Amino acid sequence: MKDTVPANMFDCRDAYVRAVEELASYDDRIVAVVNDSVGSSKLGRFGERFPDRLVNVGIAEQNMVGVGAGLANGGKIPFVSGAACFLTARAMEQIKVDCAYSQANVKLCGISSGVAYGELGATHHSIEDVAWLRAIDKLTVIVPSDPWETAEAIKAAAAFDGPVFVRISRMPVPEIERPRGATFAIGKAEVLRDGRDVAIIANGTILYRALDAAQELADDGIDARVINMSTVSPLDLEVVAAAAETGAIVTAEEGLSRGGLGGAVAEYCAQHVPVRMRMLGFPGFAPTGSASWLLDHFGLTASGIAAAARELVAGK
Amino acid sequence: MAEQDTFRDTGTHARKLADRVTHVRERANWMRRRLLRMIVEAGQGHPGGDLSATDIVASLYFDILRIDGSSPAAPDRDRFVMSKGHCTGALYTALAGVGFFPEEELSTYLKPESRLNGHPNRVYLPGVETNTGPLGHGFPVGVGIAVAGQIDKADYRVFVLTGDGELQEGSMWEAAMFAGHRKLGNLTVIVDRNRLQQGAGTEATNSLEPLGDKWRAFGWDVVEVDGHDVAALLEAFDDAVKPRTKPRVLIANTVKGQGVSFMRDKAGWHHGVPNAEQYAQAIAELDADMGK
Numbered sequence: 001m002k003d004t005v006p007a008n009m010f011d012c013r014d015a016y017v018r019a020v021e022e023l024a025s026y027d028d029r030i031v032a033v034v035n036d037s038v039g040s041s042k043l044g045r046f047g048e049r050f051p052d053r054l055v056n057v058g059i060a061e062q063n064m065v066g067v068g069a070g071l072a073n074g075g076k077i078p079f080v081s082g083a084a085c086f087l088t089a090r091a092m093e094q095i096k097v098d099c100a101y102s103q104a105n106v107k108l109c110g111i112s113s114g115v116a117y118g119e120l121g122a123t124h125h126s127i128e129d130v131a132w133l134r135a136i137d138k139l140t141v142i143v144p145s146d147p148w149e150t151a152e153a154i155k156a157a158a159a160f161d162g163p164v165f166v167r168i169s170r171m172p173v174p175e176i177e178r179p180r181g182a183t184f185a186i187g188k189a190e191v192l193r194d195g196r197d198v199a200i201i202a203n204g205t206i207l208y209r210a211l212d213a214a215q216e217l218a219d220d221g222i223d224a225r226v227i228n229m230s231t232v233s234p235l236d237l238e239v240v241a242a243a244a245e246t247g248a249i250v251t252a253e254e255g256l257s258r259g260g261l262g263g264a265v266a267e268y269c270a271q272h273v274p275v276r277m278r279m280l281g282f283p284g285f286a287p288t289g290s291a292s293w294l295l296d297h298f299g300l301t302a303s304g305i306a307a308a309a310r311e312l313v314a315g316k
Numbered sequence: 317m318a319e320q321d322t323f324r325d326t327g328t329h330a331r332k333l334a335d336r337v338t339h340v341r342e343r344a345n346w347m348r349r350r351l352l353r354m355i356v357e358a359g360q361g362h363p364g365g366d367l368s369a370t371d372i373v374a375s376l377y378f379d380i381l382r383i384d385g386s387s388p389a390a391p392d393r394d395r396f397v398m399s400k401g402h403c404t405g406a407l408y409t410a411l412a413g414v415g416f417f418p419e420e421e422l423s424t425y426l427k428p429e430s431r432l433n434g435h436p437n438r439v440y441l442p443g444v445e446t447n448t449g450p451l452g453h454g455f456p457v458g459v460g461i462a463v464a465g466q467i468d469k470a471d472y473r474v475f476v477l478t479g480d481g482e483l484q485e486g487s488m489w490e491a492a493m494f495a496g497h498r499k500l501g502n503l504t505v506i507v508d509r510n511r512l513q514q515g516a517g518t519e520a521t522n523s524l525e526p527l528g529d530k531w532r533a534f535g536w537d538v539v540e541v542d543g544h545d546v547a548a549l550l551e552a553f554d555d556a557v558k559p560r561t562k563p564r565v566l567i568a569n570t571v572k573g574q575g576v577s578f579m580r581d582k583a584g585w586h587h588g589v590p591n592a593e594q595y596a597q598a599i600a601e602l603d604a605d606m607g608k
Contacts, residue, residue, distance in 0.1 A: 052467050055463055057490070060487075060493075060494065062456065062487040063456045063459070063487055063490035065456075066456025066459070066460060066487065067459055067463060068460060070446070070456065070457040070458060070461040070462070070463065072460075073457065073460065073461045074460070074465055074468070075464060075468075076467075093450055094453065094456070094487075097447055097448075098446060098453055101437075101439075102437075102439065
């Protein structure tokens with residue numbers, strides 16, 4: 001897996017490990033738990049700085065999550081980090097029972113989520129994770145969009161008493177432009193651009209593409225709102241209800257087009273604020289190809305999002 | 317029960333072994349009656365595995381564990397994890413017995429909205445360390461607690477009770493391998509070796525033997541013990557909590573349904589409810605046993 005990060009683009013894993021190291025430097029309850037994923041989680045320096053607090057269980061995800069819950073029982077704040085595809089699918093019952101149902105104070109960090117492992121194929125894509133985890137009660141699910149939000153989400157997760165999943169991509173993303181003094185709060189969506197004709201709700205690696213789409217739409221005279229729904233569970237319903245007032249919602253995520261962010265928004269809207277919607281994502285197992293090719297191929301681009309928005313607005 | 321055991325200093329063992337055995341046996345007998353009543357009142361339960369585990373659980377809760385029923389979250393408490401989470405009859409009677417909740421609450425077992433769910437829930441019930449029920453969960457969590465204790469050089473000890481059939485779950489061996497690798501000397505696993513799983517014998521289903529060799533190969537001290545001989549259990553636990561550099565497993569040879577003649581060694585009593593006549597007979601047998 002080669003990681004070439006273009007200028008002005010960032011690998012959010014770097015922000016993730018900086019935040020975890022910073023927390024660990026003043027809070028000795030912070031530990032990292034990995035499944036032989038020190039390199040892919042970029043936790044090598046953490047291990048050098050805090051050798052007693054890096055717990056490597058080897059290639060054993062069920063045990064990794066169970067051990068995380070046990071560490072929480074012993075008063076630790078474990079950041080359980082592994083490739084999102086294995087952490088979630090392989091250890092799903094441990095996430096449900098040992099973390100969520102037990103309300104254990106475990107922080108699950110799904111690394112290289114979505115289609116970041118493009119060429120490795122659907123075994124290594126983690127496009128189902130948000131849909132699966134969103135179905136689990138009392139588990140917070142956060143999909144940060146850039147380095148700043150990743151670091152803020154990690155700090156918020158550490159401060160929060162309960163199980164949290166943070167989805168951390170390795171795909172390069174730019175810094176999102178935010179108003180001065182912007183803050184992150186679990187469960188709070190961010191309206192990054194106001195607009196009345198259509199609302200685009202996105203998160204993670206797709207958020208900057210949604211902002212570019214809104215710019216494209218503005219050139220056509222369409223006024224698009226852009227919402228960063230980084231917390232998928234619990235969903236910020238107020239912001240969704242307000243988005244529905246535009247009469248058209250496009251959701252866009254680096255994940256399955258059903259069950260994830262789009263599914264969450266659709267469930268609420270269908271019952272409470274019916275609105276025309278398009279849900280952009282992957283239809284199912286994705287073919288091999290680089291991550292950026294896959295995003296282009298499935299329309300998870302600025303022009304793809306803009307096209308969906310135009311279609312909805314035209315049909316109003 | 318008026319009297320409650322709390323935070324006994326096991327370091328000194330001021331009491332003679334014979335007195336400790338008598339005390340634990342009385343409590344175990346009470347647990348058996350009380351859990352059978354719970355199951356009869358609730359109309360369902362897992363009496364077979366409850367009864368095979370009772371003497372082990374009684375030895376821990378009424379003698380070995382340094383716990384305080386009024387302080388379930390004390391950071392330095394010993395931890396007991398019931399990995400075979402369906403054996404709530406044994407667990408709940410012990411938790412009530414040491415005062416984590418009132419004994420009368422046992423009568424709510426499996427009733428709507430009761431804190432005494434069919435499988436233990438730490439969110440509602442004090443004294444439960446982690447939610448179990450699906451097999452293969454409690455042991456990895458116990459390993460994590462022991463790792464936390466190892467990092468902190470804490471004094472607390474971790475005990476995990478597993479079923480023997482439960483050892484067919486892969487996560488158990490992930491946990492066993494890692495505990496051996498970490499040399500978790502603060503961890504003791506007890507295998508309730510009743511040789512029966514829900515459907516049939518363990519050896520006929522997916523054989524576990526040579527079980528001791530498997531644990532040894534994973535870096536564990538292995539001790540075999542009669543899981544119904546309270547004196548042997550207490551001696552094994554006394555030895556297990558001495559300083560050591562390896563995790564230890566007690567393979568406790570038990571009989572499913574122990575204490576009730578018609579349930580003994582019968583896979584059919586994995587779950588089931590005695591009828592009125594059977595219940596009366598069971599209680600009479602337990603009365604007679606205590607009279608010995």
